[in-house]
Amino acid sequence: MKTMQAAVCVRAGGPEVLEIREVPVPTVRPGWSLVRVRGAGLNRSELRTRQGHSPSVTFPRVLGIECVGTVAASTDPRIPDGTTVAAVMGEMGRAFDGGYAEYALLPNTLLIPVTTTLPWDVLAALPETYLTAYGALDALDVRPGGRLLIRGGTSSVGLAAASIAAGQGVEIAATTRRPDKAGALTAGHVLLDDGGPLELSALWPEGPDWVLDLVGARTAVDSLHLVRRGGTVCVAGSLSGWIVPGFEPIAQIPTGTRLTAFHSDTLKGAAGADALARIVREIEAGVYRPNVDRVFELADIAAAHRYMEQDQAAGKLVVVP
Known part of the structure:
Protein backbone atom coordinates (compact mmCIF):
# COMPACT_ATOMS: atom_id res chain seq x y z
CA MET A 1 0.00 0.00 0.00
CA LEU A 126 -3.71 32.67 -5.78
CA PRO A 127 -6.89 30.55 -6.04
CA GLU A 128 -8.94 31.31 -2.92
CA THR A 129 -7.41 34.74 -2.28
CA TYR A 130 -7.54 36.21 -5.75
CA LEU A 131 -10.83 34.59 -6.76
CA THR A 132 -12.43 36.01 -3.61
CA ALA A 133 -11.01 39.47 -4.30
CA TYR A 134 -12.00 39.28 -7.97
CA GLY A 135 -15.54 38.16 -7.17
CA ALA A 136 -16.04 40.72 -4.40
CA LEU A 137 -14.96 43.61 -6.63
CA ASP A 138 -17.33 42.32 -9.30
CA ALA A 139 -20.15 42.18 -6.74
CA LEU A 140 -19.39 45.82 -5.88
CA ASP A 141 -19.39 46.70 -9.61
CA VAL A 142 -16.15 48.63 -9.17
CA ARG A 143 -15.45 51.02 -12.06
CA PRO A 144 -12.39 53.05 -13.13
CA GLY A 145 -12.13 56.46 -11.49
CA GLY A 146 -14.15 55.55 -8.39
CA ARG A 147 -13.13 55.43 -4.73
CA LEU A 148 -12.74 52.13 -2.88
CA LEU A 149 -12.20 51.56 0.85
CA ILE A 150 -10.79 48.16 1.80
CA ARG A 151 -11.23 47.26 5.46
CA GLY A 152 -8.76 44.56 6.49
CA GLY A 153 -6.27 45.75 3.90
CA THR A 154 -3.29 43.68 5.05
CA SER A 155 -5.21 40.40 4.81
CA SER A 156 -4.31 38.30 1.78
CA VAL A 157 -7.68 39.10 0.15
CA GLY A 158 -7.29 42.79 0.98
CA LEU A 159 -3.89 42.99 -0.69
CA ALA A 160 -5.19 41.07 -3.71
CA ALA A 161 -8.21 43.37 -4.02
CA ALA A 162 -5.97 46.44 -3.89
CA SER A 163 -3.77 44.97 -6.61
CA ILE A 164 -6.74 44.26 -8.88
CA ALA A 165 -8.47 47.60 -8.23
CA ALA A 166 -5.27 49.57 -8.83
CA GLY A 167 -5.00 47.91 -12.23
CA GLN A 168 -8.52 49.19 -12.97
CA GLY A 169 -7.66 52.80 -12.20
CA VAL A 170 -9.51 52.97 -8.88
CA GLU A 171 -8.51 55.31 -6.04
CA ILE A 172 -7.94 53.11 -2.99
CA ALA A 173 -7.80 53.55 0.78
CA ALA A 174 -7.04 50.55 2.96
CA THR A 175 -7.12 49.99 6.71
CA THR A 176 -4.94 48.04 9.10
CA ARG A 177 -5.06 47.65 12.87
CA ARG A 178 -1.30 47.14 13.03
CA PRO A 179 1.01 50.11 12.34
CA ASP A 180 3.86 47.64 11.79
CA LYS A 181 1.96 46.18 8.82
CA ALA A 182 1.23 49.50 7.12
CA GLY A 183 4.30 49.14 4.92
CA ALA A 184 2.74 46.12 3.23
CA LEU A 185 -0.13 48.22 1.88
CA THR A 186 0.14 49.47 -1.69
CA ALA A 187 -3.06 51.53 -1.52
CA GLY A 188 -2.89 55.25 -2.19
CA HIS A 189 -4.22 56.00 1.30
CA VAL A 190 -3.34 53.99 4.41
CA LEU A 191 -5.61 54.31 7.44
CA LEU A 192 -5.08 52.94 10.94
CA ASP A 193 -8.16 51.27 12.39
CA ASP A 194 -8.19 51.50 16.19
CA GLY A 195 -11.43 49.57 16.54
CA GLY A 196 -13.70 52.62 16.74
CA PRO A 197 -15.68 54.35 13.97
CA LEU A 198 -13.47 55.18 11.01
CA GLU A 199 -13.16 58.86 10.04
CA LEU A 200 -12.98 59.57 6.30
CA SER A 201 -14.36 63.12 6.02
CA ALA A 202 -10.94 64.70 5.48
CA LEU A 203 -10.09 62.23 2.71
CA TRP A 204 -13.42 61.73 0.98
CA PRO A 205 -16.06 64.17 2.32
CA GLU A 206 -18.87 62.38 0.47
CA GLY A 207 -17.51 58.94 1.33
CA PRO A 208 -16.16 56.17 -0.88
CA ASP A 209 -18.21 54.74 -3.73
CA TRP A 210 -17.58 51.23 -2.46
CA VAL A 211 -16.46 49.53 0.73
CA LEU A 212 -14.99 46.04 0.62
CA ASP A 213 -15.33 44.91 4.23
CA LEU A 214 -13.12 41.96 5.06
CA VAL A 215 -13.26 42.55 8.82
CA GLY A 216 -16.95 41.71 8.88
CA ALA A 217 -19.02 41.59 12.03
CA ARG A 218 -17.23 44.33 13.98
CA THR A 219 -17.15 46.90 11.18
CA ALA A 220 -20.09 46.12 8.85
CA VAL A 221 -22.53 48.64 10.35
CA ASP A 222 -19.87 51.37 10.46
CA SER A 223 -19.06 50.66 6.81
CA LEU A 224 -22.70 51.23 5.88
CA HIS A 225 -22.45 54.74 7.30
CA LEU A 226 -19.11 55.49 5.63
CA VAL A 227 -20.06 54.78 2.03
CA ARG A 228 -21.56 57.63 0.01
CA ARG A 229 -25.32 57.78 -0.49
CA GLY A 230 -26.13 55.26 -3.18
CA GLY A 231 -22.84 53.45 -2.63
CA THR A 232 -22.33 49.76 -1.96
CA VAL A 233 -20.79 47.75 0.87
CA CYS A 234 -19.69 44.17 0.20
CA VAL A 235 -18.92 41.96 3.19
CA ALA A 236 -16.56 39.26 1.94
CA GLY A 237 -14.57 38.40 5.05
CA SER A 238 -15.02 37.55 8.69
CA LEU A 239 -11.77 38.50 10.41
CA SER A 240 -13.86 39.63 13.40
CA GLY A 241 -16.42 36.83 13.30
CA TRP A 242 -19.59 35.83 11.49
CA ILE A 243 -22.49 37.47 13.33
CA VAL A 244 -23.43 41.15 13.77
CA PRO A 245 -25.24 41.21 17.14
CA GLY A 246 -28.60 42.97 17.09
CA PHE A 247 -28.37 43.89 13.41
CA GLU A 248 -31.52 45.75 12.30
CA PRO A 249 -31.45 46.27 8.52
CA ILE A 250 -34.14 48.96 8.27
CA ALA A 251 -32.66 51.00 11.08
CA GLN A 252 -28.99 50.50 10.25
CA ILE A 253 -28.80 50.53 6.46
CA PRO A 254 -29.00 54.17 5.32
CA THR A 255 -31.57 54.96 2.64
CA GLY A 256 -30.18 54.26 -0.82
CA THR A 257 -27.12 52.40 0.43
CA ARG A 258 -26.65 48.87 -0.84
CA LEU A 259 -25.34 45.92 1.18
CA THR A 260 -24.16 42.77 -0.53
CA ALA A 261 -21.82 39.85 0.08
CA PHE A 262 -19.55 37.57 -1.89
CA HIS A 263 -19.22 33.85 -1.25
CA SER A 264 -16.03 32.34 -2.69
CA ASP A 265 -17.84 29.06 -3.39
CA THR A 266 -19.44 30.96 -6.30
CA LEU A 267 -16.23 30.64 -8.34
CA LYS A 268 -15.38 27.00 -7.67
CA GLY A 269 -14.55 24.65 -10.53
CA ALA A 270 -15.40 25.69 -14.08
CA ALA A 271 -17.12 28.87 -12.85
CA GLY A 272 -13.76 30.22 -11.74
CA ALA A 273 -11.64 28.99 -14.66
CA ASP A 274 -11.69 32.15 -16.78
CA ALA A 275 -11.11 34.41 -13.78
CA LEU A 276 -8.19 32.32 -12.52
CA ALA A 277 -6.63 32.24 -15.99
CA ARG A 278 -6.78 36.04 -16.13
CA ILE A 279 -5.35 36.33 -12.62
CA VAL A 280 -2.44 34.05 -13.50
CA ARG A 281 -1.70 36.06 -16.66
CA GLU A 282 -1.70 39.33 -14.72
CA ILE A 283 0.58 37.89 -12.04
CA GLU A 284 2.97 36.62 -14.71
CA ALA A 285 2.94 40.06 -16.36
CA GLY A 286 3.65 41.83 -13.05
CA VAL A 287 0.33 43.71 -13.07
CA TYR A 288 -0.89 41.96 -9.90
CA ARG A 289 1.26 41.00 -6.91
Missing part, protein backbone atom coordinates in the same frame (compact mmCIF):
# COMPACT_ATOMS: atom_id res chain seq x y z
CA LYS A 2 1.37 3.39 -1.03
CA THR A 3 1.43 5.96 1.77
CA MET A 4 1.85 9.72 2.06
CA GLN A 5 2.41 12.45 4.62
CA ALA A 6 -0.68 14.38 5.69
CA ALA A 7 -1.44 16.96 8.36
CA VAL A 8 -4.42 15.45 10.15
CA CYS A 9 -6.61 17.55 12.44
CA VAL A 10 -7.35 14.92 15.07
CA ARG A 11 -9.83 16.95 17.11
CA ALA A 12 -10.91 20.54 17.75
CA GLY A 13 -8.31 22.59 19.57
CA GLY A 14 -5.12 24.59 19.25
CA PRO A 15 -2.43 24.23 16.57
CA GLU A 16 -1.09 21.15 18.34
CA VAL A 17 -4.10 19.11 17.14
CA LEU A 18 -2.60 19.18 13.62
CA GLU A 19 -0.52 16.00 13.53
CA ILE A 20 1.76 14.88 10.69
CA ARG A 21 0.84 11.27 9.97
CA GLU A 22 1.72 8.57 7.46
CA VAL A 23 -1.60 7.64 5.84
CA PRO A 24 -2.67 5.66 2.76
CA VAL A 25 -2.74 7.54 -0.54
CA PRO A 26 -6.45 7.86 -1.43
CA THR A 27 -7.87 5.34 -3.87
CA VAL A 28 -9.22 6.80 -7.10
CA ARG A 29 -12.92 6.33 -7.74
CA PRO A 30 -15.33 7.37 -10.52
CA GLY A 31 -15.81 11.13 -10.75
CA TRP A 32 -12.75 11.84 -8.60
CA SER A 33 -9.09 12.23 -9.55
CA LEU A 34 -5.91 12.03 -7.51
CA VAL A 35 -3.86 15.23 -7.37
CA ARG A 36 -0.26 15.44 -6.24
CA VAL A 37 -0.36 18.56 -4.09
CA ARG A 38 2.45 21.01 -4.81
CA GLY A 39 1.19 23.81 -2.60
CA ALA A 40 -1.81 24.90 -0.54
CA GLY A 41 -2.81 28.35 0.63
CA LEU A 42 -3.78 28.70 4.28
CA ASN A 43 -7.09 30.34 5.18
CA ARG A 44 -8.71 31.58 8.35
CA SER A 45 -11.72 29.36 7.69
CA GLU A 46 -9.39 26.39 8.26
CA LEU A 47 -8.28 27.96 11.52
CA ARG A 48 -11.90 28.21 12.65
CA THR A 49 -12.60 24.64 11.59
CA ARG A 50 -9.58 23.49 13.59
CA GLN A 51 -10.89 25.43 16.60
CA GLY A 52 -14.21 23.58 16.39
CA HIS A 53 -16.39 26.33 14.90
CA SER A 54 -17.57 24.28 11.90
CA PRO A 55 -20.33 21.99 13.24
CA SER A 56 -20.61 20.00 10.00
CA VAL A 57 -16.95 18.93 10.10
CA THR A 58 -16.06 15.68 11.82
CA PHE A 59 -12.56 14.72 12.97
CA PRO A 60 -10.08 13.36 12.11
CA ARG A 61 -9.92 15.44 8.94
CA VAL A 62 -7.22 16.68 6.57
CA LEU A 63 -7.98 20.39 6.33
CA GLY A 64 -7.31 22.70 3.39
CA ILE A 65 -9.97 24.38 1.26
CA GLU A 66 -7.62 24.91 -1.70
CA CYS A 67 -4.54 23.48 -3.39
CA VAL A 68 -2.56 23.44 -6.61
CA GLY A 69 -0.69 20.53 -8.10
CA THR A 70 -0.55 17.99 -10.90
CA VAL A 71 -3.02 15.26 -11.73
CA ALA A 72 -1.52 11.93 -10.68
CA ALA A 73 -4.41 9.62 -11.61
CA SER A 74 -7.25 11.01 -13.69
CA THR A 75 -10.76 9.69 -14.24
CA ASP A 76 -11.63 12.57 -16.59
CA PRO A 77 -10.22 12.52 -20.15
CA ARG A 78 -10.48 16.31 -20.26
CA ILE A 79 -7.90 16.53 -17.45
CA PRO A 80 -5.22 13.91 -18.23
CA ASP A 81 -2.42 12.84 -15.92
CA GLY A 82 0.25 15.49 -15.56
CA THR A 83 -2.11 18.45 -15.98
CA THR A 84 -1.44 21.39 -13.68
CA VAL A 85 -4.63 22.12 -11.75
CA ALA A 86 -6.03 24.28 -9.00
CA ALA A 87 -8.95 23.38 -6.75
CA VAL A 88 -10.83 25.48 -4.26
CA MET A 89 -13.84 25.21 -1.95
CA GLY A 90 -16.60 22.73 -2.77
CA GLU A 91 -16.36 21.25 0.76
CA MET A 92 -12.62 20.52 0.45
CA GLY A 93 -11.15 19.95 3.88
CA ARG A 94 -14.63 19.80 5.35
CA ALA A 95 -16.82 17.02 3.90
CA PHE A 96 -13.72 15.29 2.50
CA ASP A 97 -9.98 15.60 2.98
CA GLY A 98 -8.33 18.69 1.56
CA GLY A 99 -4.98 20.17 0.63
CA TYR A 100 -2.83 19.66 3.75
CA ALA A 101 -1.27 16.50 2.31
CA GLU A 102 1.04 15.16 -0.37
CA TYR A 103 -1.95 13.88 -2.35
CA ALA A 104 -5.63 14.84 -2.42
CA LEU A 105 -8.53 12.94 -3.97
CA LEU A 106 -10.78 15.62 -5.43
CA PRO A 107 -14.02 15.75 -7.44
CA ASN A 108 -13.35 16.33 -11.13
CA THR A 109 -15.86 19.18 -11.02
CA LEU A 110 -13.50 21.15 -8.74
CA LEU A 111 -10.38 20.82 -10.88
CA ILE A 112 -9.36 23.92 -12.84
CA PRO A 113 -6.63 23.31 -15.44
CA VAL A 114 -3.95 26.01 -15.30
CA THR A 115 -1.25 26.89 -17.83
CA THR A 116 1.55 28.81 -16.13
CA THR A 117 5.25 29.12 -15.48
CA LEU A 118 4.75 30.47 -11.97
CA PRO A 119 6.55 28.63 -9.14
CA TRP A 120 4.34 26.42 -7.02
CA ASP A 121 4.41 28.60 -3.91
CA VAL A 122 3.24 31.62 -5.90
CA LEU A 123 0.54 29.69 -7.75
CA ALA A 124 -0.66 28.23 -4.45
CA ALA A 125 -1.20 31.75 -3.08
CA PRO A 290 1.02 37.52 -5.38
CA ASN A 291 1.62 38.93 -1.84
CA VAL A 292 3.12 35.79 -0.32
CA ASP A 293 4.02 36.51 3.30
CA ARG A 294 5.64 33.21 4.22
CA VAL A 295 5.99 29.64 2.96
CA PHE A 296 5.92 26.72 5.41
CA GLU A 297 6.74 23.07 4.90
CA LEU A 298 3.97 20.58 5.62
CA ALA A 299 5.87 19.36 8.68
CA ASP A 300 5.56 22.88 10.13
CA ILE A 301 1.78 23.16 9.71
CA ALA A 302 1.19 23.67 13.45
CA ALA A 303 3.66 26.58 13.44
CA ALA A 304 1.92 27.98 10.36
CA HIS A 305 -1.46 27.89 12.12
CA ARG A 306 0.06 29.50 15.20
CA TYR A 307 1.51 32.26 13.01
CA MET A 308 -1.89 32.78 11.36
CA GLU A 309 -3.77 32.71 14.66
CA GLN A 310 -1.47 35.35 16.13
CA ASP A 311 -2.27 37.61 13.16
CA GLN A 312 1.39 37.98 12.21
CA ALA A 313 0.96 37.72 8.44
CA ALA A 314 0.63 40.58 5.99
CA GLY A 315 -0.40 38.60 2.96
CA LYS A 316 -0.82 34.95 2.06
CA LEU A 317 0.58 31.96 3.91
CA VAL A 318 1.40 28.89 1.84
CA VAL A 319 2.29 25.34 2.82
CA VAL A 320 4.25 23.04 0.50
CA PRO A 321 4.53 19.25 0.98
Whole structure:
Protein backbone atom coordinates (compact mmCIF):
# COMPACT_ATOMS: atom_id res chain seq x y z
CA MET A 1 0.00 0.00 0.00
CA LYS A 2 1.37 3.39 -1.03
CA THR A 3 1.43 5.96 1.77
CA MET A 4 1.85 9.72 2.06
CA GLN A 5 2.41 12.45 4.62
CA ALA A 6 -0.68 14.38 5.69
CA ALA A 7 -1.44 16.96 8.36
CA VAL A 8 -4.42 15.45 10.15
CA CYS A 9 -6.61 17.55 12.44
CA VAL A 10 -7.35 14.92 15.07
CA ARG A 11 -9.83 16.95 17.11
CA ALA A 12 -10.91 20.54 17.75
CA GLY A 13 -8.31 22.59 19.57
CA GLY A 14 -5.12 24.59 19.25
CA PRO A 15 -2.43 24.23 16.57
CA GLU A 16 -1.09 21.15 18.34
CA VAL A 17 -4.10 19.11 17.14
CA LEU A 18 -2.60 19.18 13.62
CA GLU A 19 -0.52 16.00 13.53
CA ILE A 20 1.76 14.88 10.69
CA ARG A 21 0.84 11.27 9.97
CA GLU A 22 1.72 8.57 7.46
CA VAL A 23 -1.60 7.64 5.84
CA PRO A 24 -2.67 5.66 2.76
CA VAL A 25 -2.74 7.54 -0.54
CA PRO A 26 -6.45 7.86 -1.43
CA THR A 27 -7.87 5.34 -3.87
CA VAL A 28 -9.22 6.80 -7.10
CA ARG A 29 -12.92 6.33 -7.74
CA PRO A 30 -15.33 7.37 -10.52
CA GLY A 31 -15.81 11.13 -10.75
CA TRP A 32 -12.75 11.84 -8.60
CA SER A 33 -9.09 12.23 -9.55
CA LEU A 34 -5.91 12.03 -7.51
CA VAL A 35 -3.86 15.23 -7.37
CA ARG A 36 -0.26 15.44 -6.24
CA VAL A 37 -0.36 18.56 -4.09
CA ARG A 38 2.45 21.01 -4.81
CA GLY A 39 1.19 23.81 -2.60
CA ALA A 40 -1.81 24.90 -0.54
CA GLY A 41 -2.81 28.35 0.63
CA LEU A 42 -3.78 28.70 4.28
CA ASN A 43 -7.09 30.34 5.18
CA ARG A 44 -8.71 31.58 8.35
CA SER A 45 -11.72 29.36 7.69
CA GLU A 46 -9.39 26.39 8.26
CA LEU A 47 -8.28 27.96 11.52
CA ARG A 48 -11.90 28.21 12.65
CA THR A 49 -12.60 24.64 11.59
CA ARG A 50 -9.58 23.49 13.59
CA GLN A 51 -10.89 25.43 16.60
CA GLY A 52 -14.21 23.58 16.39
CA HIS A 53 -16.39 26.33 14.90
CA SER A 54 -17.57 24.28 11.90
CA PRO A 55 -20.33 21.99 13.24
CA SER A 56 -20.61 20.00 10.00
CA VAL A 57 -16.95 18.93 10.10
CA THR A 58 -16.06 15.68 11.82
CA PHE A 59 -12.56 14.72 12.97
CA PRO A 60 -10.08 13.36 12.11
CA ARG A 61 -9.92 15.44 8.94
CA VAL A 62 -7.22 16.68 6.57
CA LEU A 63 -7.98 20.39 6.33
CA GLY A 64 -7.31 22.70 3.39
CA ILE A 65 -9.97 24.38 1.26
CA GLU A 66 -7.62 24.91 -1.70
CA CYS A 67 -4.54 23.48 -3.39
CA VAL A 68 -2.56 23.44 -6.61
CA GLY A 69 -0.69 20.53 -8.10
CA THR A 70 -0.55 17.99 -10.90
CA VAL A 71 -3.02 15.26 -11.73
CA ALA A 72 -1.52 11.93 -10.68
CA ALA A 73 -4.41 9.62 -11.61
CA SER A 74 -7.25 11.01 -13.69
CA THR A 75 -10.76 9.69 -14.24
CA ASP A 76 -11.63 12.57 -16.59
CA PRO A 77 -10.22 12.52 -20.15
CA ARG A 78 -10.48 16.31 -20.26
CA ILE A 79 -7.90 16.53 -17.45
CA PRO A 80 -5.22 13.91 -18.23
CA ASP A 81 -2.42 12.84 -15.92
CA GLY A 82 0.25 15.49 -15.56
CA THR A 83 -2.11 18.45 -15.98
CA THR A 84 -1.44 21.39 -13.68
CA VAL A 85 -4.63 22.12 -11.75
CA ALA A 86 -6.03 24.28 -9.00
CA ALA A 87 -8.95 23.38 -6.75
CA VAL A 88 -10.83 25.48 -4.26
CA MET A 89 -13.84 25.21 -1.95
CA GLY A 90 -16.60 22.73 -2.77
CA GLU A 91 -16.36 21.25 0.76
CA MET A 92 -12.62 20.52 0.45
CA GLY A 93 -11.15 19.95 3.88
CA ARG A 94 -14.63 19.80 5.35
CA ALA A 95 -16.82 17.02 3.90
CA PHE A 96 -13.72 15.29 2.50
CA ASP A 97 -9.98 15.60 2.98
CA GLY A 98 -8.33 18.69 1.56
CA GLY A 99 -4.98 20.17 0.63
CA TYR A 100 -2.83 19.66 3.75
CA ALA A 101 -1.27 16.50 2.31
CA GLU A 102 1.04 15.16 -0.37
CA TYR A 103 -1.95 13.88 -2.35
CA ALA A 104 -5.63 14.84 -2.42
CA LEU A 105 -8.53 12.94 -3.97
CA LEU A 106 -10.78 15.62 -5.43
CA PRO A 107 -14.02 15.75 -7.44
CA ASN A 108 -13.35 16.33 -11.13
CA THR A 109 -15.86 19.18 -11.02
CA LEU A 110 -13.50 21.15 -8.74
CA LEU A 111 -10.38 20.82 -10.88
CA ILE A 112 -9.36 23.92 -12.84
CA PRO A 113 -6.63 23.31 -15.44
CA VAL A 114 -3.95 26.01 -15.30
CA THR A 115 -1.25 26.89 -17.83
CA THR A 116 1.55 28.81 -16.13
CA THR A 117 5.25 29.12 -15.48
CA LEU A 118 4.75 30.47 -11.97
CA PRO A 119 6.55 28.63 -9.14
CA TRP A 120 4.34 26.42 -7.02
CA ASP A 121 4.41 28.60 -3.91
CA VAL A 122 3.24 31.62 -5.90
CA LEU A 123 0.54 29.69 -7.75
CA ALA A 124 -0.66 28.23 -4.45
CA ALA A 125 -1.20 31.75 -3.08
CA LEU A 126 -3.71 32.67 -5.78
CA PRO A 127 -6.89 30.55 -6.04
CA GLU A 128 -8.94 31.31 -2.92
CA THR A 129 -7.41 34.74 -2.28
CA TYR A 130 -7.54 36.21 -5.75
CA LEU A 131 -10.83 34.59 -6.76
CA THR A 132 -12.43 36.01 -3.61
CA ALA A 133 -11.01 39.47 -4.30
CA TYR A 134 -12.00 39.28 -7.97
CA GLY A 135 -15.54 38.16 -7.17
CA ALA A 136 -16.04 40.72 -4.40
CA LEU A 137 -14.96 43.61 -6.63
CA ASP A 138 -17.33 42.32 -9.30
CA ALA A 139 -20.15 42.18 -6.74
CA LEU A 140 -19.39 45.82 -5.88
CA ASP A 141 -19.39 46.70 -9.61
CA VAL A 142 -16.15 48.63 -9.17
CA ARG A 143 -15.45 51.02 -12.06
CA PRO A 144 -12.39 53.05 -13.13
CA GLY A 145 -12.13 56.46 -11.49
CA GLY A 146 -14.15 55.55 -8.39
CA ARG A 147 -13.13 55.43 -4.73
CA LEU A 148 -12.74 52.13 -2.88
CA LEU A 149 -12.20 51.56 0.85
CA ILE A 150 -10.79 48.16 1.80
CA ARG A 151 -11.23 47.26 5.46
CA GLY A 152 -8.76 44.56 6.49
CA GLY A 153 -6.27 45.75 3.90
CA THR A 154 -3.29 43.68 5.05
CA SER A 155 -5.21 40.40 4.81
CA SER A 156 -4.31 38.30 1.78
CA VAL A 157 -7.68 39.10 0.15
CA GLY A 158 -7.29 42.79 0.98
CA LEU A 159 -3.89 42.99 -0.69
CA ALA A 160 -5.19 41.07 -3.71
CA ALA A 161 -8.21 43.37 -4.02
CA ALA A 162 -5.97 46.44 -3.89
CA SER A 163 -3.77 44.97 -6.61
CA ILE A 164 -6.74 44.26 -8.88
CA ALA A 165 -8.47 47.60 -8.23
CA ALA A 166 -5.27 49.57 -8.83
CA GLY A 167 -5.00 47.91 -12.23
CA GLN A 168 -8.52 49.19 -12.97
CA GLY A 169 -7.66 52.80 -12.20
CA VAL A 170 -9.51 52.97 -8.88
CA GLU A 171 -8.51 55.31 -6.04
CA ILE A 172 -7.94 53.11 -2.99
CA ALA A 173 -7.80 53.55 0.78
CA ALA A 174 -7.04 50.55 2.96
CA THR A 175 -7.12 49.99 6.71
CA THR A 176 -4.94 48.04 9.10
CA ARG A 177 -5.06 47.65 12.87
CA ARG A 178 -1.30 47.14 13.03
CA PRO A 179 1.01 50.11 12.34
CA ASP A 180 3.86 47.64 11.79
CA LYS A 181 1.96 46.18 8.82
CA ALA A 182 1.23 49.50 7.12
CA GLY A 183 4.30 49.14 4.92
CA ALA A 184 2.74 46.12 3.23
CA LEU A 185 -0.13 48.22 1.88
CA THR A 186 0.14 49.47 -1.69
CA ALA A 187 -3.06 51.53 -1.52
CA GLY A 188 -2.89 55.25 -2.19
CA HIS A 189 -4.22 56.00 1.30
CA VAL A 190 -3.34 53.99 4.41
CA LEU A 191 -5.61 54.31 7.44
CA LEU A 192 -5.08 52.94 10.94
CA ASP A 193 -8.16 51.27 12.39
CA ASP A 194 -8.19 51.50 16.19
CA GLY A 195 -11.43 49.57 16.54
CA GLY A 196 -13.70 52.62 16.74
CA PRO A 197 -15.68 54.35 13.97
CA LEU A 198 -13.47 55.18 11.01
CA GLU A 199 -13.16 58.86 10.04
CA LEU A 200 -12.98 59.57 6.30
CA SER A 201 -14.36 63.12 6.02
CA ALA A 202 -10.94 64.70 5.48
CA LEU A 203 -10.09 62.23 2.71
CA TRP A 204 -13.42 61.73 0.98
CA PRO A 205 -16.06 64.17 2.32
CA GLU A 206 -18.87 62.38 0.47
CA GLY A 207 -17.51 58.94 1.33
CA PRO A 208 -16.16 56.17 -0.88
CA ASP A 209 -18.21 54.74 -3.73
CA TRP A 210 -17.58 51.23 -2.46
CA VAL A 211 -16.46 49.53 0.73
CA LEU A 212 -14.99 46.04 0.62
CA ASP A 213 -15.33 44.91 4.23
CA LEU A 214 -13.12 41.96 5.06
CA VAL A 215 -13.26 42.55 8.82
CA GLY A 216 -16.95 41.71 8.88
CA ALA A 217 -19.02 41.59 12.03
CA ARG A 218 -17.23 44.33 13.98
CA THR A 219 -17.15 46.90 11.18
CA ALA A 220 -20.09 46.12 8.85
CA VAL A 221 -22.53 48.64 10.35
CA ASP A 222 -19.87 51.37 10.46
CA SER A 223 -19.06 50.66 6.81
CA LEU A 224 -22.70 51.23 5.88
CA HIS A 225 -22.45 54.74 7.30
CA LEU A 226 -19.11 55.49 5.63
CA VAL A 227 -20.06 54.78 2.03
CA ARG A 228 -21.56 57.63 0.01
CA ARG A 229 -25.32 57.78 -0.49
CA GLY A 230 -26.13 55.26 -3.18
CA GLY A 231 -22.84 53.45 -2.63
CA THR A 232 -22.33 49.76 -1.96
CA VAL A 233 -20.79 47.75 0.87
CA CYS A 234 -19.69 44.17 0.20
CA VAL A 235 -18.92 41.96 3.19
CA ALA A 236 -16.56 39.26 1.94
CA GLY A 237 -14.57 38.40 5.05
CA SER A 238 -15.02 37.55 8.69
CA LEU A 239 -11.77 38.50 10.41
CA SER A 240 -13.86 39.63 13.40
CA GLY A 241 -16.42 36.83 13.30
CA TRP A 242 -19.59 35.83 11.49
CA ILE A 243 -22.49 37.47 13.33
CA VAL A 244 -23.43 41.15 13.77
CA PRO A 245 -25.24 41.21 17.14
CA GLY A 246 -28.60 42.97 17.09
CA PHE A 247 -28.37 43.89 13.41
CA GLU A 248 -31.52 45.75 12.30
CA PRO A 249 -31.45 46.27 8.52
CA ILE A 250 -34.14 48.96 8.27
CA ALA A 251 -32.66 51.00 11.08
CA GLN A 252 -28.99 50.50 10.25
CA ILE A 253 -28.80 50.53 6.46
CA PRO A 254 -29.00 54.17 5.32
CA THR A 255 -31.57 54.96 2.64
CA GLY A 256 -30.18 54.26 -0.82
CA THR A 257 -27.12 52.40 0.43
CA ARG A 258 -26.65 48.87 -0.84
CA LEU A 259 -25.34 45.92 1.18
CA THR A 260 -24.16 42.77 -0.53
CA ALA A 261 -21.82 39.85 0.08
CA PHE A 262 -19.55 37.57 -1.89
CA HIS A 263 -19.22 33.85 -1.25
CA SER A 264 -16.03 32.34 -2.69
CA ASP A 265 -17.84 29.06 -3.39
CA THR A 266 -19.44 30.96 -6.30
CA LEU A 267 -16.23 30.64 -8.34
CA LYS A 268 -15.38 27.00 -7.67
CA GLY A 269 -14.55 24.65 -10.53
CA ALA A 270 -15.40 25.69 -14.08
CA ALA A 271 -17.12 28.87 -12.85
CA GLY A 272 -13.76 30.22 -11.74
CA ALA A 273 -11.64 28.99 -14.66
CA ASP A 274 -11.69 32.15 -16.78
CA ALA A 275 -11.11 34.41 -13.78
CA LEU A 276 -8.19 32.32 -12.52
CA ALA A 277 -6.63 32.24 -15.99
CA ARG A 278 -6.78 36.04 -16.13
CA ILE A 279 -5.35 36.33 -12.62
CA VAL A 280 -2.44 34.05 -13.50
CA ARG A 281 -1.70 36.06 -16.66
CA GLU A 282 -1.70 39.33 -14.72
CA ILE A 283 0.58 37.89 -12.04
CA GLU A 284 2.97 36.62 -14.71
CA ALA A 285 2.94 40.06 -16.36
CA GLY A 286 3.65 41.83 -13.05
CA VAL A 287 0.33 43.71 -13.07
CA TYR A 288 -0.89 41.96 -9.90
CA ARG A 289 1.26 41.00 -6.91
CA PRO A 290 1.02 37.52 -5.38
CA ASN A 291 1.62 38.93 -1.84
CA VAL A 292 3.12 35.79 -0.32
CA ASP A 293 4.02 36.51 3.30
CA ARG A 294 5.64 33.21 4.22
CA VAL A 295 5.99 29.64 2.96
CA PHE A 296 5.92 26.72 5.41
CA GLU A 297 6.74 23.07 4.90
CA LEU A 298 3.97 20.58 5.62
CA ALA A 299 5.87 19.36 8.68
CA ASP A 300 5.56 22.88 10.13
CA ILE A 301 1.78 23.16 9.71
CA ALA A 302 1.19 23.67 13.45
CA ALA A 303 3.66 26.58 13.44
CA ALA A 304 1.92 27.98 10.36
CA HIS A 305 -1.46 27.89 12.12
CA ARG A 306 0.06 29.50 15.20
CA TYR A 307 1.51 32.26 13.01
CA MET A 308 -1.89 32.78 11.36
CA GLU A 309 -3.77 32.71 14.66
CA GLN A 310 -1.47 35.35 16.13
CA ASP A 311 -2.27 37.61 13.16
CA GLN A 312 1.39 37.98 12.21
CA ALA A 313 0.96 37.72 8.44
CA ALA A 314 0.63 40.58 5.99
CA GLY A 315 -0.40 38.60 2.96
CA LYS A 316 -0.82 34.95 2.06
CA LEU A 317 0.58 31.96 3.91
CA VAL A 318 1.40 28.89 1.84
CA VAL A 319 2.29 25.34 2.82
CA VAL A 320 4.25 23.04 0.50
CA PRO A 321 4.53 19.25 0.98
